Amino acid sequence: MRKGMKKNSGYSKAVFADSLVTSCEICNGLCALDIRLRGKKIIKVKGREEHAVSRGYICPKGLAVDEIVGAPDRIRTPLAKNRGGRWQEVTPAEAIKIIAERFNFIKAKYGAEALAVHVGRAGINKEFKYYLKRFCAAFGTPNFSTAESHCHLSKKMAGEITYGGLPVPDFAHSRCIVLWGSNPAASCPQLMRDIKQARGKGARLIVIDPREISTAKKSDLHLQIRPGTDGALALAMLHVLIKEKLFDKEFVEKWTIGFTELAALVDKYTPEKAESITWVPSEKIVQAARLYAGNSPACISIGIALELQTNGFQTARAISIMQAVCGNLDISGGVLFTPAPKLSSLKMEKDEAFSKPAVGQEKYPLFFKYNGNAQANMFARAILEGKPYPLKAMLLAGSNPVLTWPNAERVKKAFSSLDFLVVTENFMTETAKLADVVFPVGTFLSRDEFCDFSGLNGLPRLSLSPKIIDEPLMTDWEFCRNLAVEMGLEQFFPWRDEVEALNYRLEPLGINLDTLRHSLDHGYEYKKTEEKKYLKSGFQTESGKVEIYSKELERHGYDPLPVYHEPAESPVSTPELFREYPLILTSGARTLPYMHSRFHNIPSLRKLEPEPELEVHPHTASNLGIEDGELVLLESPRGRINIKVRITEDILPGVIAIPHGWDEANANVLTDDEALDPVSGFPPDRSYLGRITSWNPRV
Numbered sequence: 171m172r173k174g175m176k177k178n179s180g181y182s183k184a185v186f187a188d189s190l191v192t193s194c195e196i197c198n199g200l201c202a203l204d205i206r207l208r209g210k211k212i213i214k215v216k217g218r219e220e221h222a223v224s225r226g227y228i229c230p231k232g233l234a235v236d237e238i239v240g241a242p243d244r245i246r247t248p249l250a251k252n253r254g255g256r257w258q259e260v261t262p263a264e265a266i267k268i269i270a271e272r273f274n275f276i277k278a279k280y281g282a283e284a285l286a287v288h289v290g291r292a293g294i295n296k297e298f299k300y301y302l303k304r305f306c307a308a309f310g311t312p313n314f315s316t317a318e319s320h321c322h323l324s325k326k327m328a329g330e331i332t333y334g335g336l337p338v339p340d341f342a343h344s345r346c347i348v349l350w351g352s353n354p355a356a357s358c359p360q361l362m363r364d365i366k367q368a369r370g371k372g373a374r375l376i377v378i379d380p381r382e383i384s385t386a387k388k389s390d391l392h393l394q395i396r397p398g399t400d401g402a403l404a405l406a407m408l409h410v411l412i413k414e415k416l417f418d419k420e421f422v423e424k425w426t427i428g429f430t431e432l433a434a435l436v437d438k439y440t441p442e443k444a445e446s447i448t449w450v451p452s453e454k455i456v457q458a459a460r461l462y463a464g465n466s467p468a469c470i471s472i473g474i475a476l477e478l479q480t481n482g483f484q485t486a487r488a489i490s491i492m493q494a495v496c497g498n499l500d501i502s503g504g505v506l507f508t509p510a511p512k513l514s515s516l517k518m519e520k521d522e523a524f525s526k527p528a529v530g531q532e533k534y535p536l537f538f539k540y541n542g543n544a545q546a547n548m549f550a551r552a553i554l555e556g557k558p559y560p561l562k563a564m565l566l567a568g569s570n571p572v573l574t575w576p577n578a579e580r581v582k583k584a585f586s587s588l589d590f591l592v593v594t595e596n597f598m599t600e601t602a603k604l605a606d607v608v609f610p611v612g613t614f615l616s617r618d619e620f621c622d623f624s625g626l627n628g629l630p631r632l633s634l635s636p637k638i639i640d641e642p643l644m645t646d647w648e649f650c651r652n653l654a655v656e657m658g659l660e661q662f663f664p665w666r667d668e669v670e671a672l673n674y675r676l677e678p679l680g681i682n683l684d685t686l687r688h689s690l691d692h693g694y695e696y697k698k699t700e701e702k703k704y705l706k707s708g709f710q711t712e713s714g715k716v717e718i719y720s721k722e723l724e725r726h727g728y729d730p731l732p733v734y735h736e737p738a739e740s741p742v743s744t745p746e747l748f749r750e751y752p753l754i755l756t757s758g759a760r761t762l763p764y765m766h767s768r769f770h771n772i773p774s775l776r777k778l779e780p781e782p783e784l785e786v787h788p789h790t791a792s793n794l795g796i797e798d799g800e801l802v803l804l805e806s807p808r809g810r811i812n813i814k815v816r817i818t819e820d821i822l823p824g825v826i827a828i829p830h831g832w833d834e835a836n837a838n839v840l841t842d843d844e845a846l847d848p849v850s851g852f853p854p855d856r857s858y859l860g861r862i863t864s865w866n867p868r869v
Contacts, residue, residue, distance in 0.1 A: 191218060191690050193621050193635035194232040195614035196765055198295065199358045200621045201228050202691070203235070205638060212236035212639075220691045223623055223631075227360040230763050230775055237772045238613065239639070244596055245610040246643065257608075262644060262652075265609055269565075270656040272590045272606075273309070276563045282310030283526045284562040288546055290569025291317040291766055296619060297672065298646035300516045301663070302567060303543075305654055307518040308662040312528035312544065313561065317569065319546035320576075324477040324850035327540045328486035331720055333494060334710025337505035338628040339469035341365045344503040346374045346465035348458075350489060351400065351856075352473030353383050357760045364627065368503075374461050378403070379475075380756060381785070381827060382820040391458055394822055397756040398737035398857025399448040401481045404488035405734055406444030407459040409436040411495065416463035418497030425704065426494060428719025428731070435731050447734075447742075449822065463496055467503030478758065478856040480738045483849040487720075488732035494716045500702050506628035507703060511696045513675040518662065526559060534851040536726060545851040547576065547843055550584035563590040567646060572600040573767040573831050576853035577843035579809055594649060597771060600833055610643055617645040618672055618683060623693065632679070633693030634686035647671065728849055737857040738845030739807075747807065747859060753790070755806060755860035757837040758830040767831035782832040783816040786862070789823040791815065794862055804828070806840035806860045815862075826860060 189204040202221030206214040215235055217228030248265035249257045260268070276284050287306050293299040294317055306314040329336035341347055341364035354361040362385075369375060377386040378393045378400070386392040395403060411417050412433050422429050441452035448455075462468050470493055476485050498504030529552045530545025531538040537545055552561045564585070575581045585591055585604045593605040602608045614635065621633040644652065647668045654663045665671035673682045679696055686694055708714030712722065724730040736743040740754070760766075763775040770776060784804060786796070796802055798817040803810055804826075813828060813835040821827055830837035841855045 190638040191636070192615060192638045193224075193619075193633065194228070194235070195296065195619055195635055196231045196768075197358065198626060199224070199227075199229070199360050200623065200626065200633075200635070201232055201360060203228065203232060205235070205615075207639070210639060212239060218691070222692045223627065223629065224360050225363070227363065229359050230778060231765060231769060234769070234772050234774050235613075235615065237774055238769065239615060239641075241597070241771065243598070243771055245598060245608060248610065249608045251606050262609075265607055266649075266652050266656050269592050269607055269609075269653060273563060274657060276589060277309065280560065280562050281525065283313060283524065284560060285309065285311045285564070286313035286315065286529070286544065286549055286561050287311070287565045287567070288314075288549075288569055288571070289316045289567045290571075290574070291321070292568025292768070293646065294318065295622065295625075296646070297675070298567070298650060301647055301650045301671070302565075304516045304518060304662060305650055305659070308654060308659040309657070310524065312524040312526065312531070314528075315544040315546040315549070317574075318541065319543070320574070320852060320855075321474050321477065323537070323541050324483050324847065324852045325472045325486040327536060327850060328483055328490050330540055330710075331536070331717065331722060332487055332490045332711075333499065333716045335507050337493075337499065337507050338625060339471045340467075340503050340506050340628055341469065341471075342367050342627075344368050344373055344467055344469045346376070346462050346468035348376045348378065348462060348468070348470040349385060350378045350470055350472055351475030352471040353379070353385060353760065354471070355383065355385050356762050357473075358626070359762065361627070374465050376458050376461060378458075380822050380825050381759065391454065391461060393450045393454055393458060396447070396449040396822070397754055397825060398479050398481070398740060398854070399734075400476050400479070401485035401488055401732065401734035402439065402444050402447040403450060403455065404485060404492060405436045405439040405732070406441050406448075406455050407462070408432065408488065408492055408495070409439045410441065410456050410459035411463055411492070412436060414460075416460065417495040421497040422495050425709070426716040426718050427713050428717065429495070431731055432491065432718045435733070439734075462492075466496065466498060467501050468496065468498050469493075469503065469505050475759070475856045477850070477852050478854060479852075480845050480847055480854045480857075481735045482847050482852050482854075484729065484732045484734070488734075491716070491718050491732060494718075499716075500704060502701060506699075506701075508624040508628045508630050508699075509697065510622055510624050511630075511632045512678045514677050516675075529558065529561070530851055532558065534849070536722075536728075537850050546571075547846055547851050547853055550575075550577070550580045550843065553584040553587055554580070562588060563592075564588055565592045565594075566601060566605075567594045569593075570595075570599040570601045570767045572604070573833065573836055573838060575843070576838055576841040576855060577808055578836050578838040578841075580843060581838075594646065599767065600836075609649060611649055612641040612643040612645045615639045616641040616643070617647065617668060620672070620675075621693070628699075630697040630699060631693040631695050632686065634683065634690060636687060636690065723849075738842070738854060739859045740857070744859070751806065751859035751861045753860050753862065754825045755804075755828070755840065755858050756825065756856045757828045757841065758855045759827065761829055764831060770832065782813055782829050782835040784813045784862075785818050785821045785827040786815055787821050787823040787825070788817055788819060790826065791817045796862060796864070803863045804840070804860060805863065806858060808842060809839035811835045811837070811839050826862070830855075
């Protein structure tokens with residue numbers, strides 16, 4: 171500890187030289203940070219080289235934590251709207267009293283289910299998410315949801331239904347890596363080190379993406395696909411694998427159900443037919459299948475781009491099956507099944523079930539079964555149309571739906587119609603502007619948080635991101651507990667503070683927070699790595715095998731095989747609409763400086779990506795008569811935005827791409843919340859139709 175610096179019980183005890191050690195909680199990379207303080211001010215941030223996983227890597231977002239913590243536009247006092255609709259500052263105690271009174275009033279008038287609680291990406295894999303779900307159970311509402319209504323859970327469901335879990339690609343030891351709608355260079359850059367390590371040993375790299383991203387430029391093979399047709403490509407690759415007998419025959423015979431039915435399904439998906447659907451040349455489809463099958467162990471990274479399609483769930487199923495039939499399950503260099511650490515459950519044992527089903531539970535029963543949450547994409551409809559029943563109040567924790575949920579205009583109208591809206595947030599977002607109460611919370615630097623690496627790179631290792639600064643704000647956990655106490659629900663939150671709650675969670679592992687504090691660089695290995703666990707206990711499915719043909723899907727009225735359907739909007743499925751909107755529009759690809767809609771207000775990050783841009787191929791631009799840098803009007807059947815054009819050969823002709831999360835050009839004004847995936851309820855953000863016209867400011 172630096173001379174003259176007083177010991178603060180709130181700081182991590184793991185002090186190296188004059189730095190404090192924690193992990194970045196902004197994205198799922200969990201990169202370790204060395205943070206130097208002068209008093210309470212952050213004066214330097216760097217990646218921690220000694221950390222066993224991140225090994226010194228840090229992205230621009232991590233480097234900007236000092237700007238984020240000290241941002242001049244950060245909200246530091248709770249705000250409540252008065253009767254005139256004007257903001258007024260209130261104390262934290264006053265804000266919590268207002269929220270508690272309104273929630274209890276709504277429960278008494280409409281029933282507990284009229285309240286929905288949603289945790290955004292800022293709360294995914296964070297402990298406060300589980301306590302907010304517990305709060306919902308104590309209050310009596312089934313309507314708890316998370317950002318996983320739009321991300322991750324569709325492919326997780328596909329993996330669980332097919333072979334009992336969602337495995338993690340082992341890039342570092344693979345001989346062939348397939349990045350399918352996945353771009354770790356932008357979404358989790360530290361994984362690129364493992365990919366480069368494998369490439370250095372001769373591993374092949376296949377990238378499947380409609381854009382020629384940086385990784386595609388360095389790949390052995392880039393399949394530049396028409397957005398939304400990945401399912402057809404997967405079936406065509408399976409066609410090649412089966413026709414040329416490139417699959418693992420022994421594994422298929424011993425460990426799968428439904429291979430014969432699969433072979434019949436893919437028989438008609440020749441590479442030539444797939445070329446007409448996907449725009450990928452047939453010879454490249456054959457080459458990709460042979461590269462993958464001929465270089466075992468091989469792994470496939472299934473990106474969120476595949477989930478955000480009207481056929482996303484079945485596409486993820488087809489790719490999961492491809493990994494299985496080639497024998498790449500639970501082996502080094504393939505994909506690994508690594509269980510999460512077993513923590514104390516926060517699920518409440520209630521005397522009676524909820525009086526009504528969660529919103530979306532009846533329409534998407536398997537989403538609810540494998541997730542236990544409401545489907546947030548149905549909330550706007552519940553608010554505006556009362557289907558299946560009205561929602562009257564919402565609590566949004568670390569979420570900005572106006573910029574991140576599909577059909578933003580409907581979302582905005584819905585939230586404006588609520589009787590009461592609460593947002594916990596650090597900044598005045600577009601969603602926070604609609605709230606009745608905005609409650610600021612501390613950053614991740616001001617709380618202890620777990621880091622679970624099992625879902626990142628398959629390591630059964632639990633670490634700690636320790637609190638290193640004190641902020642004059644409640645943490646998300648403290649807000650949740652204080653609200654519960656104010657509402658008379660204290661019996662369901664018996665822990666005195668956050669440390670006691672985290673120690674309760676750790677009890678099944680036989681460790682406590684101090685155990686994790688003393689091993690920040692290496693974490694706690696809660697299980698030994700073991701390959702091919704299915705040889706001992708089978709797969710965690712009804713049959714104990716890989717279920718290519720899923721009877722569970724069949725029982726629920728879904729296709730038991732991974733069938734392909736055209737996107738809901740496309741040149742093929744809606745030709746008349748395509749004549750009116752003649753471009754295929756894809757949106758939402760991650761960029762390195764930002765986390766969805768977060769941090770566009772941070773100067774160092776804004777310099778890296780100053781404004782949103784519409785990517786257009788030169789041929790498309792020439793046909794439309796538009797120029798690079800021109801401000802245009804971009805329209806879909808749902809809305810329109812103004813955005814600047816960037817002409818690039820990195821996008822397919824006839825396809826255009828926009829980022830999301832920008833106030834200035836909100837991509838979700840254009841996206842659809844009607845044509846949801848029939849199994850998961852995910853929106854088709856990565857494939858819909860649009861058109862470009864010249865912008866006239868007088869219109």
